[in-house]
Amino acid sequence: MISHRAWSERLVLIAPYAWLAVLFLAPFAIVIKISLSQSALALPPYTPVFDWRAGPDAWIAGVREFSFAAYASLAEDALYLDSYLSSLRLAATATVLTLLVAYPMAYAMARAPARWRPVLVTLAIAPFWTSFLIRVYAWIAILKDEGLLNHALIALGLIAEPLHVFGTDWAVQIGIVYSYLPFMLLPLYNAIARQDASLVEAAADLGAGPVAQFWKITFPLSLGGVLAGALLVFIPAVGEFVIPDLLGGSDTLMIGHTMWTEFFDNRDWPTASAATVVLLALLLPPLALYDRSRRRATEQPT
Amino acid sequence: MTRGRGFFRWSVLVAGFVFLYAPIALLVIYSFNASRLVTVWGGFSPRWYIALLDDRQMVDAAFISLRVAFVSALFATALGTCAAIALARLGSFRGRALFAAMVMAPLVMPEVIMGLSLLLLFVALDAPRGFWTIVLAHATMGMCFVAVVVRERLEGVDRSIEEAAMDLGASPAQALLRVTLPIAMPSILAGYVLAFTLSLDDFVIASFTSGPGSTTLPMRVYSQARLGVSPEINAISTVMIGFVAALLCVHALARASRRARD
Known part of the structure; x- marks a missing residue:
């Protein structure tokens, strides 16, 4: 219990706790509050409905003035519904694609000679240290119609006409796979590398071929890593802004991008806030799942 | 192990790492291109680097980014280390599940959500937006990454050394400062470097929380x-x-030389 702790122990707990309460939790309350106000041509561009200093009577009056106009406009505007659906679809497809790229790599890393493994893990994490923006930007020059990929493919005689990838949903998916690959690689690698090698040997002794060894033992035992990696890619990808903005086309719809436009260009803060609340609500189930899988991994009884 | 499977594994690795590194390599190579056309090679030239030095706005933005990264990483490291010690050493306490979730959530939370909510907080508090609001935002994001790195280290170390120190008469504060912190120090430094680069690289959260005159790189x-x-x-x-x-x-070399000394 907290009251019996030394002051130093209280400090290490209370400092980060208070910080996160003010700068992580409280902002969500404010987002919810503003999503319930009406937009106005003012600065800040919404009518405040709630003044914390005004006292209980004014609070009740404020609650009466809560407006669901922003949520109504979300529901009426097909742009929003399409953005949510399209974000979920793009993020889900890209997550599957990332898994397909990452699994063979993680498997090869985990089965590489032991002295190579730290080098391979470092190589897999290193791109994470370079700017996300720059890594996405690098793909513009590759994917453009007159870009490096089309130059190379035409020079090799594989295609006659340039492929039109840049500015499509495909470019967005390539961008997500590329940017989030390290997040998928690490949990998969950990899940495969810590498996007991004798299990596969036992299966081989009992006559299982390589394919059966993989599907009956290695893969099922790595499912925890698959889930963790998929969530680490899917959750941030749903709200992605930079990738659809730089690689997508005018018909690419993603909710992070729609919110950004609503907020910065249309200056409709209540609608942007309502869109954020809905996005957060959509992401709560995967976030809870992530929290649970993380707790299972880190807080096992010792 | 057959030779065919070994070959398959190495080709997967080579293909995978080419995919990860080729875009970055191409970007670097074409920065030395003499031609303005970014996809046609026109010979080697450092001219774009010289042009950078004359770009006043770019140089200013670089200095703002470096200052934000330096300061925000200090906050992130202090807070993240505290959070890691709380999670790894304090056992159970009231609100632990919420605390653990808050420390972990920013790792996956879409940046637009964090950026928008922080901006609305600063507007509600009437805080002038600029250098310090970016620092606060980046410290919040960075502390979670620091907490993960430091916590991993602390959980890998036996607690009995700290318990021995307290048995020998050290107060909890002394045990923390003279035993726990030195044990965690390599990971604390690694956490600082991580928080620094995350701040330096961040675009989305900085866009929401910056103000006039504080455009980052x-x-x-x-x-x-x-x-x-x-x-x-x-x-x-x-x-x-x-x-x-x-x-x-530099970080890796410092670490290696410290290890060699020990």
Whole structure:
């Protein structure tokens, strides 16, 4: 219990706790509050409905003035519904694609000679240290119609006409796979590398071929890593802004991008806030799942 | 183990790492392109780097980014280390599940959500937006990454040394400062470097929380990248990549020499 702790122990707990309460939790309350106000041509561009200093009577009056106009406009505007659906679809497809790229790599890393493994893990994490923006930007020059990929493919005689990838949903998916690959690689690698090698040997002794060894033992035992990696890619990808903005086309719809436009260009803060609340609500189930899988991994009884 | 499977594994690895590194390598190579056309090679030239030095706005933005990263990483490291000690050493306490979730959530939370909610907080508090609001935002994001790194280290170390110190008469505060912190120090330094580079690289959260006169380097790069690929952006990107790589090398060397000394 907290009251019996030394002051130093209280400090290490209370400092980060208070910080996160003010700068992580409280902002969500404010987002919810503003999503319930009406937009106005003012600065800040919404009518405040709630003044914390005004006292209980004014609070009740404020609650009466809560407006669901922003949520109504979300529901009426097909742009929003399409953005949510399209974000979920793009993020889900890209997550599957990332898994397909990452699994063979993680498997090869985990089965590489032991002295190579730290080098391979470092190589897999290193791109994470370079700017996300720059890594996405690098793909513009590759994917453009007159870009490096089309130059190379035409020079090799594989295609006659340039492929039109840049500015499509495909470019967005390539961008997500590329940017989030390290997040998928690490949990998969950990899940495969810590498996007991004798299990596969036992299966081989009992006559299982390589394919059966993989599907009956290695893969099922790595499912925890698959889930963790998929969530680490899917959750941030749903709200992605930079990738659809730089690689997508005018018909690419993603909710992070729609919110950004609503907020910065249309200056409709209540609608942007309502869109954020809905996005957060959509992401709560995967976030809870992530929290649970993380707790299972880190807080096992010792 | 048959030779065929070994070959398959190595080709998967080579293909995978080419995919991860080729785009960055191409960007670096084309930053030395003499031609303004970014996809046609026109010979080697450092001209875009010289042009960078004359770009006053870009240089200013770089200095703002470095200052934000330096200060925010200090906050992030202090808070993240506290959070890691709380999670790894304090056992159960009231609100632990909420605390653990808050420490972990920013790792996956879409940046637009964090950026928007922090901006609305600053507006509600009437805080003037600029250098310090970006610092607060980046410290919040960075502390979670620091907490993960430090916590991993602390959980890998036996608690009995700290318990022995307290049995020998050290107060909990002394045990914390003289035993726990030194044990965690390599991971605390690694956490600082991580928080520093995350702040230096961040674009989305900085865009929401910055104000007039505090445009960071990624924001400047983005506003030019939207106009299309240009060799100047390749050059500044290469500088940023080189800077972070140098930082990581210094960190790794310092670590190696410390280990050799011990």
